[in-house]
Amino acid sequence: MIPLAVFLAALAAVLAVVLPPLISRARFRTRTPWAAMLLWQAVALAGGLSLIGAPLVYGLSPFGATLHTALATMLELLVAGDFAALVGLHVHPTHVFALCLAVLLGLHLLLTLLRTYVRVLASRRRHRDLVRLLSTPAEQSGATGAHAELGEDVAHVIEHEAPLAYCLPGRTAGRSLTVVSRGLLDQLAPEELSAVVAHERTHLQQRHHLLTMAFDAWYRALPWLPTTRHGREAVLELTEMLADDGALRGHSRTALLRSLALSSSESGEDDAGTGAARRAQGATPGAGGTVITTARLQRLLVPPPALPRTAVVAVVLASAALLAGPTAVLLVV
Template sequence: METLAFLLAALAVVLAIPVPKWLHTARFRVRSPWVAMVLWQAIALAGGLAIIGAPIVYGLSPFGNSLPSAFVTLAEAVRYEDYAGLEERDVHPSHIFALCLGALLAAHLLLTLARTFYRVRSARRRHREMVNLLSTPLTDDGTQALPDRLTDTHVIEHEAPLAYCLPGRTNAGALTVLSRGLLDQLSPEELGAVIAHEKTHLRQRHHFLTLAFEAWYRALPWLPTTRYGREAVLELTEMLADDGALGEHSRTDLLRSIATTTPGGEDPEQQLSTGQGGIITGARLQRLIAPPEPLGPVARAAVLGLSAALLAVPTGLLLFS
């Protein structure tokens, strides 16, 4: 059990420092953003399991040769108040400390996720109320040609060229919000590219991904993997939304609309409540200007296999070792 704890600790260190630093700038993220997104999710889940599991496994090591049996033995000792047997099992203060540390880390991660979800839901509800008050549905009034997909698209009377999506509990309750300044500056084709981009965010539920990684960052902001993960997910969701828009509109129209639209800014609270990342990075622009060759089947399979292994290894070590 102690050997297993050290293996999990080593895995946690690798996933916390060198791996995210490499993946943050890896070239293949531009070639196949969805593959990179799967890998980031696997790193986050595996890293969380390893960080929590290492101290818990070490703390339970005197109680059994496997995690399930050790849990049962400890539960029975607590139930029957058999504290005299702790000395016989060679339980040291370091084991108690490690067990408490693992439990506190697990509780901290879960509570941070719940707190982030609650704050985002509250901010989103307030934002929706403001949009309902200050906006009007986008309709074709005959004064200009507009794209076909106008359902659940609202306009706010503001000069700045803004575009963002406001997620709902379901896709049917989501909104795409545009500013009057954006409508005045874009052609119908470019406007259609903007709407398609935002609706891709909604359809693929990108706000759940950004919420999870934001909670991960807020729980452990001192870890490189949480900082790099949050930045990477914001960039990757924008790339995925670009790909969704390119399925219906030209690359030129999308580039022009991106150049016109005001970015969402760096405020994480705003990005989470509106579902608007607005991240315009050099890598994102470069892949739109000069599209790279997508990852081949073998490379995709290798990365997806690695992602599956990252999830299977710590889970298997915890449950079956």
């Protein structure tokens, strides 16, 4: 079992330190964002399994030749209270420490994810109450012409001159809110407003808030790992690219670019200010200037060709292989 523990430790080091900077700078992410998103999810899951699995497999190594038999033997000894047998099995303090580390790390990741989920739900509930208190439903806001462009989503208009648009996800589609400001309605033409709303609708349809919440929890649990920082930033960028692609299916590139330019012209502090606050409250950042990276802007100005099918298959297979490695060690071996 020691070679398996070494394999998991090496894989964890590669996924935590070596691979994340390479993926975050890879050019293919702008060509086929969903493939890059799939790869990041595989890196996150495989990294978590490897981080927990390496100390777990090492700690159980004195108890048996396979993980299943070793775990069963250890539980039998603990239930029987036969701690003297540990000496005969050559169980050292390092094995005990490794087992405790694996348990604590696993609990830490799960509890951080649960705490993030509960906090986001509570913040989202407060945010929704504030939106309903401080805003007006689009059909009652006097923006009758603009309301036709807001589609079937529940849209609320905030009486503020700053151009702003974002979506607030709900547990069901009927509870999701699309929030726009009066300044945005006044500045955008109907086609541009429609492009912004389509961008937000894509966020809601593809449930991007679940991805951003998971990677944010991963970062909060292990902020000292490069992979958590790169992963959180990459997922925010990729969700915006995917939402752009959703908007471009029914709207012109010019309309989307103009809406981005107008809605971000007066909200330059949104990345560090209101955008971060809305993400903390469970809102999905929208087209209004929240995550306008250089790569995102370049792919809108000069659309790159999609990845060839062989390259897409290679990314999918690489993602499957990354996830299959630690899974096979922990569940099959």
